[in-house]
Amino acid sequence: xxxxxxxxxxxxxxxxxxxxxxxxxxxxxxxxxxxxxxxxxxxxxxxxxxxxxxxxxxxxxxxxxxxxxxxxxxxxxxxxxxxxxxxxxxxxxxxxxxxxxxxxxxxxxxxxxxxxxxxxxxxxxxxxxxxxxxxxxxxxxxxxxxxxxxxxxxxxxxxxxxxxxxxxxxxxxxxxxxxxxxxxxxxxxxxxxxxxxxxxxxxxxxxxxxxxxxxxxxxxxxxxxxxxxxxxxxxxxxxxxxxxxxxxxxxxxxxxxxxxxxxxxxxxxxxxxxxxxxxxxxxxxxxxxxxxxxxxxxxxxxxxxxxxxxxxxxxxxxxxxxxxxxxxxxxxxxxxxxxxxxxxxxxxxxxxxxxxxxxxxxxxxxxxxxxxxxxxxxxxxxxxxxxxxxxxxxxxxxxxxxxxxxxxxxxxxxxxxxxxxxxxxxxxxxxxxxxxxxxxxxxxxxxxxxxxxxx
Numbered sequence: 001x002x003x004x005x006x007x008x009x010x011x012x013x014x015x016x017x018x019x020x021x022x023x024x025x026x027x028x029x030x031x032x033x034x035x036x037x038x039x040x041x042x043x044x045x046x047x048x049x050x051x052x053x054x055x056x057x058x059x060x061x062x063x064x065x066x067x068x069x070x071x072x073x074x075x076x077x078x079x080x081x082x083x084x085x086x087x088x089x090x091x092x093x094x095x096x097x098x099x100x101x102x103x104x105x106x107x108x109x110x111x112x113x114x115x116x117x118x119x120x121x122x123x124x125x126x127x128x129x130x131x132x133x134x135x136x137x138x139x140x141x142x143x144x145x146x147x148x149x150x151x152x153x154x155x156x157x158x159x160x161x162x163x164x165x166x167x168x169x170x171x172x173x174x175x176x177x178x179x180x181x182x183x184x185x186x187x188x189x190x191x192x193x194x195x196x197x198x199x200x201x202x203x204x205x206x207x208x209x210x211x212x213x214x215x216x217x218x219x220x221x222x223x224x225x226x227x228x229x230x231x232x233x234x235x236x237x238x239x240x241x242x243x244x245x246x247x248x249x250x251x252x253x254x255x256x257x258x259x260x261x262x263x264x265x266x267x268x269x270x271x272x273x274x275x276x277x278x279x280x281x282x283x284x285x286x287x288x289x290x291x292x293x294x295x296x297x298x299x300x301x302x303x304x305x306x307x308x309x310x311x312x313x314x315x316x317x318x319x320x321x322x323x324x325x326x327x328x329x330x331x332x333x334x335x336x337x338x339x340x341x342x343x344x345x346x347x348x349x350x351x352x353x354x355x356x357x358x359x360x361x362x363x364x365x366x367x368x369x370x371x372x373x374x375x376x377x378x379x380x381x382x383x384x385x386x387x388x389x390x391x392x393x394x395x396x397x398x399x400x401x402x403x404x405x406x407x408x409x410x411x412x413x414x415x416x417x418x419x420x421x422x423x424x425x426x427x428x429x430x431x432x433x434x435x436x437x438x439x440x441x442x443x444x445x446x447x448x449x450x451x452x453x454x455x
Contacts, residue, residue, distance in 0.1 A: 023106040025052065025105050026052065030109065032150075033112050033237055036231060038234070042088055046151065047190060049188075058186075063104060067100035068097065082371075084183040085182075087114075090114070090116050090117075090119035090127070091124055112236065113153060127290055130182075132155075137168060138165065139202075148190075149190045149191035151190055153233060162225075169213075177196035181193060181194045225298065232304050245284070248287065248308070253282045337369065341367075346374075346385065349363070350388070357388050357392035359389045360382055404436040404442050408431060408449065409448075412453070415430075424437060424443070
């Protein structure tokens with residue numbers, strides 16, 4: 001039968017579909033941008049490494065170091081352990097790392113996990129604390145509510161001493177191993193000690209280490225400071241204009257005029273700060289530290305965000321009667337460096353092949369001398385000790401992999417004996433170190449075992 005009517009079919013669109021770019025690393029969402037408890041960049045790296053089942057040190061060296069091609073201040077954790085706090089700061093190290101991470105994750109908001117937006121606002125000196133700080137109550141609360149555990153940027157600021165939500169002091173020492181953590185370490189993990197790997201939340205039956213010993217007025221000020229700084233962090237991504245250092249000089253000059261009729265000495269006396277310091281601030285020749293500016297704002301009951309963003313004439317100064325106490329800092333006495341003793345120890349360590357290989361961190365602890373001081377005086381001996389330790393670590397690592405291969409082989413044969421197929425997931429569920437399956441040699445050991453079993 002002839003077809004009398006032509007049938008019309010649906011037309012096909014043969015144009016190529018636009019495929020979005022793929023990121024090298026997971027495009028992990030940062031936590032809390034636009035809130036006082038926004039995540040820190042170092043905490044983000046820890047979570048990103050955990051998502052890829054590797055240590056942060058491995059992630060830094062294998063992925064980030066190739067993009068941050070700088071011998072010092074780059075992504076080599078072994079070289080910057082004592083300076084990892086700067087990765088959350090406002091300098092070059094933070095800039096380089098943000099650019100590298102944004103390239104690998106295709107995100108464009110990672111700068112808000114640092115203080116880069118404050119780079120012209122506050123001096124970097126003493127802006128961030130050199131060791132990791134945390135609130136065990138926050139960790140525990142997030143854990144019990146099944147929320148993500150992370151490291152807020154607020155905890156890394158030196159001026160913040162109190163948790164604004166639980167009103168407890170932040171703590172700096174692991175309650176299990178009694179050691180301090182660097183801001184980012186090779187095995188950093190949110191909520192856990194990077195030294196001993198134990199949980200840092202509240203421990204049942206043990207009194208919290210962050211129990212307050214502060215006076216009432218000190219506690220009130222600490223909470224006010226934490227909330228005020230948190231408010232500034234939360235508002236930063238939404239500010240239409242970058243915060244300017246000239247605002248500080250202009251606003252302080254207005255305050256001097258309003259409170260002390262232009263008498264800088266009188267204004268300085270009221271806030272317990274040296275006259276010359278206030279004069280330099282008002283003239284814009286020096287910038288006050290975040291802590292100093294916070295104390296001034298606390299004296300007059302004005303938040304830092306209002307100080308920096310509102311018109312001076314609109315500010316309502318509700319001056320408090322309680323002013324901050326003047327802190328007098330004394331330069332620590334320098335310890336005498338016994339060069340002969342240190343040199344003898346280092347040489348003995350290198351010549352005695354029977355002694356165990358120590359890292360320079362362990363050597364410094366044994367000698368009770370700062371590692372940088374030892375490097376400064378005996379760089380060649382230090383490099384030799386580090387090379388010996390690296391060789392020892394490499395051999396130890398190979399030994400562990402060999403043991404894993406043997407264990408994988410035994411488990412594979414045992415599973416086959418039970419009538420089960422020794423898949424990678426089945427074997428990894430039974431071996432003592434399943435994470436070592438990321439090594440090619442261990443996976444090959446399983447293939448070899450299956451080949452022997454004719455599978």
